[in-house]
Amino acid sequence: MKVSVVENILKVNDSIAEQNKKFFKSKGLLTINIMSGPGAGKTSLIEKTIRDMKEDINIAVIEGDIETTYDADRIAAAGAQVVQINTGGACHLDANMISQSLDQLELDSVDLLIIENVGNLVCPAGFKLGEDCNITLLSVTEGDDKPFKYPMMFNVSQSLLINKIDLLPYIDCNIEKIKNGALRINPELEIFEVSCKTGEGLGNWYNWLRKKMTL
Amino acid sequence: MKVSVVENILKVNDSIAEQNKKFFKSKGLLTINIMSGPGAGKTSLIEKTIRDMKEDINIAVIEGDIETTYDADRIAAAGAQVVQINTGGACHLDANMISQSLDQLELDSVDLLIIENVGNLVCPAGFKLGEDCNITLLSVTEGDDKPFKYPMMFNVSQSLLINKIDLLPYIDCNIEKIKNGALRINPELEIFEVSCKTGEGLGNWYNWLRKKMTL
Numbered sequence: 130m131k132v133s134v135v136e137n138i139l140k141v142n143d144s145i146a147e148q149n150k151k152f153f154k155s156k157g158l159l160t161i162n163i164m165s166g167p168g169a170g171k172t173s174l175i176e177k178t179i180r181d182m183k184e185d186i187n188i189a190v191i192e193g194d195i196e197t198t199y200d201a202d203r204i205a206a207a208g209a210q211v212v213q214i215n216t217g218g219a220c221h222l223d224a225n226m227i228s229q230s231l232d233q234l235e236l237d238s239v240d241l242l243i244i245e246n247v248g249n250l251v252c253p254a255g256f257k258l259g260e261d262c263n264i265t266l267l268s269v270t271e272g273d274d275k276p277f278k279y280p281m282m283f284n285v286s287q288s289l290l291i292n293k294i295d296l297l298p299y300i301d302c303n304i305e306k307i308k309n310g311a312l313r314i315n316p317e318l319e320i321f322e323v324s325c326k327t328g329e330g331l332g333n334w335y336n337w338l339r340k341k342m343t344l
Numbered sequence: 345m346k347v348s349v350v351e352n353i354l355k356v357n358d359s360i361a362e363q364n365k366k367f368f369k370s371k372g373l374l375t376i377n378i379m380s381g382p383g384a385g386k387t388s389l390i391e392k393t394i395r396d397m398k399e400d401i402n403i404a405v406i407e408g409d410i411e412t413t414y415d416a417d418r419i420a421a422a423g424a425q426v427v428q429i430n431t432g433g434a435c436h437l438d439a440n441m442i443s444q445s446l447d448q449l450e451l452d453s454v455d456l457l458i459i460e461n462v463g464n465l466v467c468p469a470g471f472k473l474g475e476d477c478n479i480t481l482l483s484v485t486e487g488d489d490k491p492f493k494y495p496m497m498f499n500v501s502q503s504l505l506i507n508k509i510d511l512l513p514y515i516d517c518n519i520e521k522i523k524n525g526a527l528r529i530n531p532e533l534e535i536f537e538v539s540c541k542t543g544e545g546l547g548n549w550y551n552w553l554r555k556k557m558t559l
Binding site: 166167168169194195196197199200218220247248249250251252255268270271272274275277278279280281293295296299300301326 | 381382383384409410411412414433435462463464465466467470483485486487489490492493494495496508510511514515516541
């Protein structure tokens, strides 16, 4: 009984996600869903991406949070159109929340729609939103065992950004172990080592985004 | 309809948690439930606590993970009795999982039972397990906005440990903002600034545990 309820929820979600996907396609958008645990740097990554790409790429952002508009305020200050979804306690975004938020964005001239999911390395991986790509963000300060402990997140993602590499000299973290672990779960994963603080490695991430936008 | 299902799940959970609590009381145990996002240092804190207290305190541990026994292996190596709960995808422990695991522990001579919850700053806060105290662990590398963004976790906890303070010189984190934010949500919260790497501040945490054990 319990399992059938869960299946039903996911089935309804997948069908709305499919509608979202069609809508995004009709607008000619690339839509990415960024997921991570709390504090890995999702908002910092999005801020940096907006500031560095906004000259020639029109970016809009959907911000998922349990409550507050702190992150949306940061995104707006960085210079992008943003809509906030407050989940009211729910630990992940779902396709219906995205669908409900879309009439608050003017998407006709947008090239890249970034969805920032709720900070959680577990549940967001189970809910499709209509995105083209899932991105996992992991910070080196979280330790090098995360791919093994949260495999689903790495399994559903096309790209993994390993953030805060500027802190590597001060911590015990074997970045090769993260990369090998993630690739064992998902050999197709494109991995970028970055620091949203210093900007190191972000050029490769921007190139990847540009390539995806022209596909 | 959706809400009533959730209420029912929580009601059943609370009733099993109450049974667990009675059982722990009959054994004369202090039971603590440690919660945090992924990689904040729960396992490191428990390892340190075992190594530093095991001379005179008998500690047992229930390890919650989605999969793998990595953390349980670390706990066993530190010298404590440990049982692993693999949630099989679920993002939090519940009272029934705890209840099912209890016959695998010999608790008669145990003073302190530590439950390590799944790494998630959201859902574990909603599920009572039968614990005497909830502990939130936050690392300074997660940023100083977490109390505002994940208030429920801070609201249900008796104690907040702010970990990885050895990294403060290398990051932008205002620790006073964390403390003030957490105390605004929960003025009763006892806060400890610690580094599980260097050991700094852990003495105050051990004193707090000892005090709780004699109550």
